[in-house]
């Protein structure tokens with residue numbers, strides 16, 4: 215069987231070392247155990263299957279996509295097994311390990327400046343659009359605006375959580391970039407039980423938090439942050455706020471401190487958004503008095519960030535201490 219057959223059905227582990235009220239349980243789906251190394255395998259396989267069925271992705275064609283790395287890794291892996299060419303554009307803040315992994319699987323990688331304003335020629339999204347337009351017969355997943363992104367989670371992540379935990383699920387908590395994970399999973403869980411609460415984690419420097427609470431996209435709020443794969447500088451069509459009940463902000467320090475805790479206390483060496491997601495799950499847990507079950511996802515592995523989140527020099531240079539003694543931030 216090819217790698218495609220092993221996407222999804224990821225382990226659901228209970229996190230037991232965080233200081234949360236008695237009776238409140240936190241579970242996390244270990245998405246970095248997907249064969250392409252992240253949660254993005256789910257949407258890439260779903261969208262490519264659909265495109266092949268509809269005949270819009272022809273044998274030997276080129277797949278072009280803008281990515282912060284994980285969608286690119288899934289595309290590179292599935293393109294390798296299915297005989298497609300892959301051209302992937304990324305912002306230069308993406309870790310070197312992630313860039314190299316795509317090249318290792320035969321993809322062409324184009325690095326664009328993170329500082330390029332959205333819509334400008336050099337922005338990684340515009341760059342992918344241009345290459346797609348100029349490459350005859352090419353296919354783009356258009357992951358930010360493609361409704362199949364959320365649909366993939368509606369048909370896989372949501373049912374897997376429900377089948378494992380059923381009506382005990384109180385809340386689903388996740389950070390979002392395209393919004394596919396939070397929107398599709400929340401839509402499924404709310405369909406099964408409308409009282410499930412959905413909470414989006416948004417990094418300081420992203421637009422979603424203010425948009426959710428005040429209905430405003432404020433470009434002056436766009437600021438750099440280190441966590442890769444969460445937050446946005448534009449509104450993605452896949453982000454469906456009608457199934458989101460609250461948006462809370464996290465900082466890089468919150469996410470990285472929780473990564474450290476997950477690695478050293480739970481044996482789960484995760485990427486920055488996993489740290490953010492678990493930090494958020496802990497914050498939600500601390501607001502609850504009744505027995506409850508909070509579910510989140512660990513989108514990718516810490517192996518992709520050895521030069522950053524798990525590198526004491528990098529942590530020190532960027533003002534996070536060495537990571538050695540940092541405790542999980544208290545509730546805000």
Ligand SMILES: Cc1ncc(COP(=O)(O)O)c(C=O)c1O
Nearest residue numbers: 390391392393394395443487513
């Ligand atoms: C590491 C990581 N975590 C979380 C996400 C967010 O997922 P979504 O795009 O479904 O909102 C991404 C998306 O790129 C990611 O790369």
